[in-house]
Amino acid sequence: MKGIHYTTGSIHRLLFRTAIPMLLASMVNVITQLANVFFLGHTNQSVLYVLSLYIPVSFVMISIIEAMQLSVQVAVARSRAGGSKAFTQLFMHMLGIALLLAVATGGMVLLLTPVLSWFYHVPADIEPMFTRYVAGMMAVSVPAVLAAVSSAALRGLGRAQAASWNAVGTAVLNIALVYTFVSILRMDLQGIIYANLITSVSSLALSLLVLLIRKETVKERFVFAKRHLITLRHVGIPVFFSYCMIFLSTFFFNKIVSYFGEGAVAGFGVGYRIQTMAILPGIVLGSAIGIIINHNLQAPHRERAYASYRQGLIHAFALYVVIAIVVWICRDPLVSFLIEDAATRAEAARYLSIVALSYIGMGPMMTTLLTMEQSGRGYQALLLNAVYFLIIIALGWVLTRTFNQVIYFYGVIAGMNVIGMCFFLPFMRLLKREYVGGAAEQGRITEGEAELSQQGYSTQA
Numbered sequence: 001m002k003g004i005h006y007t008t009g010s011i012h013r014l015l016f017r018t019a020i021p022m023l024l025a026s027m028v029n030v031i032t033q034l035a036n037v038f039f040l041g042h043t044n045q046s047v048l049y050v051l052s053l054y055i056p057v058s059f060v061m062i063s064i065i066e067a068m069q070l071s072v073q074v075a076v077a078r079s080r081a082g083g084s085k086a087f088t089q090l091f092m093h094m095l096g097i098a099l100l101l102a103v104a105t106g107g108m109v110l111l112l113t114p115v116l117s118w119f120y121h122v123p124a125d126i127e128p129m130f131t132r133y134v135a136g137m138m139a140v141s142v143p144a145v146l147a148a149v150s151s152a153a154l155r156g157l158g159r160a161q162a163a164s165w166n167a168v169g170t171a172v173l174n175i176a177l178v179y180t181f182v183s184i185l186r187m188d189l190q191g192i193i194y195a196n197l198i199t200s201v202s203s204l205a206l207s208l209l210v211l212l213i214r215k216e217t218v219k220e221r222f223v224f225a226k227r228h229l230i231t232l233r234h235v236g237i238p239v240f241f242s243y244c245m246i247f248l249s250t251f252f253f254n255k256i257v258s259y260f261g262e263g264a265v266a267g268f269g270v271g272y273r274i275q276t277m278a279i280l281p282g283i284v285l286g287s288a289i290g291i292i293i294n295h296n297l298q299a300p301h302r303e304r305a306y307a308s309y310r311q312g313l314i315h316a317f318a319l320y321v322v323i324a325i326v327v328w329i330c331r332d333p334l335v336s337f338l339i340e341d342a343a344t345r346a347e348a349a350r351y352l353s354i355v356a357l358s359y360i361g362m363g364p365m366m367t368t369l370l371t372m373e374q375s376g377r378g379y380q381a382l383l384l385n386a387v388y389f390l391i392i393i394a395l396g397w398v399l400t401r402t403f404n405q406v407i408y409f410y411g412v413i414a415g416m417n418v419i420g421m422c423f424f425l426p427f428m429r430l431l432k433r434e435y436v437g438g439a440a441e442q443g444r445i446t447e448g449e450a451e452l453s454q455q456g457y458s459t460q461a
Contacts, residue, residue: 006295011307019288021164032171039182041339047453049262050130052269063243068098069152073346076156077294106138127338136193139293143200150207176197185201223268238378241383249389259404267347282363293375306435320363328356354410358417365420
């Protein structure tokens, strides 16, 4: 399997060759998450309640996963684009950093679990279940972070298909294990923990095996290299804080909805999980655009960097017109299929009836934010995320408490998804000015790219 060369050929074709394997892996992940909701949705409302409470907690570890995998993806892509064949030392540095961050973050969450139970007023009979589930998922997240770093390394090397087939295989395994542990052995939430542990370890092992078979790893003298941390500064840290922002927002989202009872929390949690899965294609497309941009930062190819975003955004809009309409039309049969409890089912359907059509704006918005994060503009993306979530929390809190109806909170989310489309054109003009205009012709590069270049990673003006 040959790697993809991003500096030549059709942008459309490169987007498809990069995004489709990643989208396949993403859709497999969607199916896996839907399967988890389905198996647990036919148990009892308490299980769905705990699963919904865990959503904000999950974003704490997702922040580590996304920060590390995007940093590795960008660092490896820029290293190869600059002509460097060195990989092993970079990869080992990133694995080590990921391990330390995962263990430290998981330990912190475990210490704060009692505070979460108090904040959400978790009933005494459900609190032990919630505590055990959080502890188990934090432990499982350690190999999951390492597996994400390894898969990101494959994508950065231009081997997105290998990473995607790995994801497909481990996702199928996960669904089979969840079915066995939850539906047959009746292990409920513990079954999710065991299934994720087995699949995370399997995914990590397969990624490492592909790297060895493809002879990407070679013997290098292992010394600490500061340049391997540069990408973390310009890509990883903004992404990390962006997902921390999502953690804080969902943390308060649940608090807003919890005012209306356990059924509302469970239903909102299912609807929000469906939304999280629906925006994955936009995230994948933004990641694919980022890979192409980072392979085309040298002066002769910089116009292709702008073209990749412009064409990718068009694809994102076309894709999300379909996704939004399908989710909105199919919301009732979808939640009825996933959830057995009538009250939870009705709340999830109500959420999607208000928010689903706004995915037409939310999907391309996620594509743009991922592109920003991987093109040296992570802190701007972080600022936009902060404004987006703060408005939803503040306005949603005021309106729900004033009118005593949760639908006002859902309406605020939908409205902000539409308003978020306002920054597409300014960002496109910024890229055009930098990559196509006079600045690009003179070989100017961003501050982040300049520092990466000085450390041996990236562009040469």
